Amino acid sequence: MSRDPGRVLRELLDAHGRTYAEEAGIRLRDTPQPLYRLMVLAHLLSARIRGSIAVATARALHEAGLRDPRRMAGADWQERVDALGRGGYRRYDERTATQLGDAAELLTERWGGDLRRLREQADGEVPETRRLLQEFPGIGPTGADIFLREVQRVWPGIAPYLDRKALQGAQRLGLPDDPDRLLELAGSTDPAVLAAALVRASVDRGVARDALDHAD
Known part of the structure; x- marks a missing residue:
């Protein structure tokens, strides 16, 4: 039929x-902290792991206070591992803990902790934005796509x-x-x-x- x-x-x-941002409790706005939390969520969702675990882990990182690049980079490695574990993200916790720290440092050093500056560097062009996102450790093509699918809600130049x-x-x-x-x-x-x-x-x-x- x-x-x-x-x-x-x-x-x-x-x-x-x-x-997925809504599911993770992220009130997405075009401001640095929610955009950063979305990038972390995209990182977590891009692994071969259930989406529900990635979402729960994004919440656990937020509850641990690791909600912006300064706090993420300033946390010690074990603190990040422990927060990932509380979310159920155990299979990739050690590697991901390192990647999250390195990505937070890169975002801070290159774009002042503000993903809007990355968008500005890309002149709002989707292919270039997608390419720049993949410079973050742990964000490959899949992670970049996840971020762009979600961020189009507050970056209308990305949509549809x-x-x-x-x-x-x-x-x-x-x-x-x-x-x-x-x-x-x-x-x-x-x-x-x-x-x-x-x-x-x-x-x-x-x-x-x-x-x-x-x-x-």
Whole structure:
């Protein structure tokens, strides 16, 4: 039976229409601290680990006071390891603790702890912004894509950003894999919310199955 793509997308958004930043308790604004917390979240989510663990670990780092690059770089390595462990991020905790410290130092030294300066250096160009993000230890192409999908909510020059992972989710749902068509189907939905919901369908077959079942 052919399903109405608009209804499939509405079912997905009704059930999973929230960003990963929201899930991690980050009130995203175009200011240094929430942008930094988003970068840390993107770093954590880019590993081969469950998204729920990455989100819980981002919360644990915040609760440990490691919420800006100065505090992250100033913490000793064991403090970072312990906070990662409390979030359940044990498989990669030692390497990630080192990367987080090194990335915080780079952000402080090169961009004064403010990711808006990185955006300015890139002249707002998406490919250059994506390239510069990958200069941070632990942020590869996947991490850069995660950051850009989420930050488009407060960096409108990035939007719409529907990357390969989001489009894979659309394909799994039988939706068009053309970004313009997806945006049309989504109507007034924030592109960051659309991207996050599609990614959830991409990484979790159960999410896609539920949306399809409810659209019948």
